[in-house]
Amino acid sequence: MKVKIFSSPDYRILDKEVNQWLEDNNWLKVVNITQSTGTATVISIWYTEPTVPILG
Secondary structure (H helix, E strand, O other): OEEEEEEEOOHHHHHHHHHHHHHHOOOOEEEEEEEEEOOOEEEEEEEEOOOOOOOO
16 A cells, blocks of 8 residues: 655645546545644545556
C-alpha cells in the first residue's frame, strides 16, 4: 500500500490538487482517505496499484 499526501493552508487549492490527482490516477484503488486540520489542512490518500504484467 502507498500513500499520497496533500497539504495546503487554502482548502480551495487543496481541493483542486486532490481532485486533479484522483482524475489523473483513476486506475488506482483508493483504500482510505484521512484529513487533519491545523494551520494547514492535510489529506492523506492510501491506495494500491493493480498488478499488471510487464509487456516486453
